[in-house]
Amino acid sequence: MVSDVPSRARRMPGLAIPHRMRWPLGYTAAAVLVFLAYYYVIPNLGAGGQTFFRNWLPLTSINEALVWVICALGLNIVVGYAGLLDLGFVAFWALGGYTAGWLMSGFFHQVKIHIFGGATATVPGIHISFWLVLLIGAGFCALWGVIIGAPTLRLKSDYLALVTLGFGEIIPQVFTNGDNIGGFNLTNGSKGITPVDPIGIGSTRLGPFDLVWKYLIFVLIAAVVVFITLRLRDGRLGRAWLAIREDELAASMMGVPLMRTKLSAYAVGAVAGGLAGVAFATHVGGVLPDRFNFSISITLLAMVVLGGMGNVWGVMLGALVLAWVNSTGLPQFGSSFNEEFGTNINFPSYNFLLFGGILVLMMLFRREGILPESRTRLVLHEPSRTDMESLGADMEAPAPELDESASLKTAIAEGPVIADETGTGTGMGEKV
Amino acid sequence: MTTSPQTDASLDAGTVKLHADRITVKFGGLVAVNDVSFTIPGQSVVSLIGPNGAGKTTFFNVLTGLYRATSGRVVLGETDITNLVPHRIAALGMARTFQNIRLFGLMTAEENVKVAMHSKLHSGPFHTIVRTPRQRREERKAQEMARELLEFVGIGKVANEYARNLSYGDQRRLEVARALALEPSILLLDEPTAGMNPQESGRFTQFVHRVRDEKDLSVLLIEHDMSVVMQVSDRITVLDRGEKIAEGSPDDIRSDTRVIEAYLGKSGRDKTT
Ligand SMILES: Nc1ncnc2c1ncn2[C@@H]1O[C@H](COP(=O)(O)OP(=O)(O)O)[C@@H](O)[C@H]1O
Numbered sequence A: 001m002v003s004d005v006p007s008r009a010r011r012m013p014g015l016a017i018p019h020r021m022r023w024p025l026g027y028t029a030a031a032v033l034v035f036l037a038y039y040y041v042i043p044n045l046g047a048g049g050q051t052f053f054r055n056w057l058p059l060t061s062i063n064e065a066l067v068w069v070i071c072a073l074g075l076n077i078v079v080g081y082a083g084l085l086d087l088g089f090v091a092f093w094a095l096g097g098y099t100a101g102w103l104m105s106g107f108f109h110q111v112k113i114h115i116f117g118g119a120t121a122t123v124p125g126i127h128i129s130f131w132l133v134l135l136i137g138a139g140f141c142a143l144w145g146v147i148i149g150a151p152t153l154r155l156k157s158d159y160l161a162l163v164t165l166g167f168g169e170i171i172p173q174v175f176t177n178g179d180n181i182g183g184f185n186l187t188n189g190s191k192g193i194t195p196v197d198p199i200g201i202g203s204t205r206l207g208p209f210d211l212v213w214k215y216l217i218f219v220l221i222a223a224v225v226v227f228i229t230l231r232l233r234d235g236r237l238g239r240a241w242l243a244i245r246e247d248e249l250a251a252s253m254m255g256v257p258l259m260r261t262k263l264s265a266y267a268v269g270a271v272a273g274g275l276a277g278v279a280f281a282t283h284v285g286g287v288l289p290d291r292f293n294f295s296i297s298i299t300l301l302a303m304v305v306l307g308g309m310g311n312v313w314g315v316m317l318g319a320l321v322l323a324w325v326n327s328t329g330l331p332q333f334g335s336s337f338n339e340e341f342g343t344n345i346n347f348p349s350y351n352f353l354l355f356g357g358i359l360v361l362m363m364l365f366r367r368e369g370i371l372p373e374s375r376t377r378l379v380l381h382e383p384s385r386t387d388m389e390s391l392g393a394d395m396e397a398p399a400p401e402l403d404e405s406a407s408l409k410t411a412i413a414e415g416p417v418i419a420d421e422t423g424t425g426t427g428m429g430e431k432v
Numbered sequence B: 001m002t003t004s005p006q007t008d009a010s011l012d013a014g015t016v017k018l019h020a021d022r023i024t025v026k027f028g029g030l031v032a033v034n035d036v037s038f039t040i041p042g043q044s045v046v047s048l049i050g051p052n053g054a055g056k057t058t059f060f061n062v063l064t065g066l067y068r069a070t071s072g073r074v075v076l077g078e079t080d081i082t083n084l085v086p087h088r089i090a091a092l093g094m095a096r097t098f099q100n101i102r103l104f105g106l107m108t109a110e111e112n113v114k115v116a117m118h119s120k121l122h123s124g125p126f127h128t129i130v131r132t133p134r135q136r137r138e139e140r141k142a143q144e145m146a147r148e149l150l151e152f153v154g155i156g157k158v159a160n161e162y163a164r165n166l167s168y169g170d171q172r173r174l175e176v177a178r179a180l181a182l183e184p185s186i187l188l189l190d191e192p193t194a195g196m197n198p199q200e201s202g203r204f205t206q207f208v209h210r211v212r213d214e215k216d217l218s219v220l221l222i223e224h225d226m227s228v229v230m231q232v233s234d235r236i237t238v239l240d241r242g243e244k245i246a247e248g249s250p251d252d253i254r255s256d257t258r259v260i261e262a263y264l265g266k267s268g269r270d271k272t273t
């Protein structure tokens, strides 16, 4: 949909679009096409056409998919760029969602704060404009990214994965049980916070049926996240992220501060998670804690892996496809199937099986994802030059012991004191 | 042998660039480096030699902050770096290459070099996202400098290749280019000629002198090829089983009985790792 356009634009001969303008133009064109389709074309189709789209590609499923895109792009920075495996990314989505819940609803009825809010000025609660809440949610999540990251990023990758898994479980639990924190109702427990104010544009408020406008807003947020991701990738910080992914120890020896750089990956990733959370709260008109479970983290990871770790467009495509399968494709396929064969199989309940299966299959057969970044494809399909040399290919000098460097990531045995960021020292049994 | 009178003079006159004072490193019961003191004068090439397991790499790791010395002090220029973290030490001008090449495989040669400019560049996320004029100027300069360094080590043609796809020799060169991007005052080379043929090793000697003179730095070299060591070094320090057993000019070392014993007495012509 949106994401395959840049590659198409690149292939168009004779169209001299400056390189840096290609993706923004392609993206905008695709977004506008979808908008026009849902604004003009589909409402004017015959009844059959309308039913088809309502069943198989409703706009609400596209909107939800865009929220997934935003969040997956955030996870891509952490996992795809910096190489930090995060199994609890749903925490940031939840934190962003609750930011919207708190600041865009009547939940805190004790107070009456209105800042360009989407509610009449007389109702109690905190009613802040959606656009401001986006910024606040992003900042709030960045802060939490640092709070969660500071103690955990010191850990080696496997342990980091476990601890993030823990955080991904703890934060939704806190929201579920947060209705009585010393007598204070912070989260309204399992009932969640509803309704969340509609998005306001000027004096207009987007009601539940203004899906096309919400669509445009989500497309815009996704574009901003893509833009930020690509820009950062090309600069000092992006290079440092990749260097850490490639060889943490060498990076630190080249003057890259590990903790700071990892924390910044966490914070920037969390910003995207926060934006997704706020957007999602307005998409469904509320926040419910049971939405934020472990399967969300795994689905996000599957999106990043399916699309091709580190590749923005691949991740976007992966997110759109998986989100659609999850929300529409699988249930629709299921009901068609059941109708056809007179069975009674609950297809949507197999979505987790499906995503797990996708992860396994991708890892086995196409680790670079469906739209791999060229560098990932390199690793996974072509033997490196030094590998070939060490296999005896006559290219130049022999290449002894090149693979020992890979051992860093796993080396955590007891060993000499290796200075780390704070100078407290960690055990690391590696010879350098 | 080829040590010119001029470098001897600069050796005497030059200020001390690095001073390691009574360094001891223990791994559990094993004393890898025992009470070794050591100085590197400005604009000089100092070699660290010794049999396999003598503690040379360990000594490097202490200098670069990767290992913490059990006792002792390291001073770089005027700064006590004993307890600093590796990235700070690197930023202060201590650069290294690795015995086993450690490049950023899935980044281009040019990006590899730019990573080492991290501490020299200052554009934060905001400037990078907005591409402010300041950030663009900085990136342009980084780009130029990276290209120059790649040319300097002779691999300008492969600037846009992924590091992992370079030939072994080019990877070694890229490691040097990357280290030089730190604009170091001390360049540590850990067995740089490993895997080179005699011709390449010969050219390497000239290369080290060119680096020393053009980049205005001192080189600390771990090296096993004695012909390289003797040609390239202004001064040689010999370690054996963690202890410094000799120190001096190439000629001094050549005739030192303890050194000959350390090398020949035990394992004969054992070429070490
Ligand atoms: N990280 C480490 N953990 C335990 N022992 C180590 C470690 N690094 C080096 N050593 C030991 O210290 C001694 C010196 O090693 P090293 O400095 O690598 O020698 P060289 O570089 O001179 O060959 C060896 O006995 C080695 O096994």
Ligand SMILES: [Mg+2]
Pocket: B056, B057, B058, B099, B273
């Ligand atoms: Mg060694």
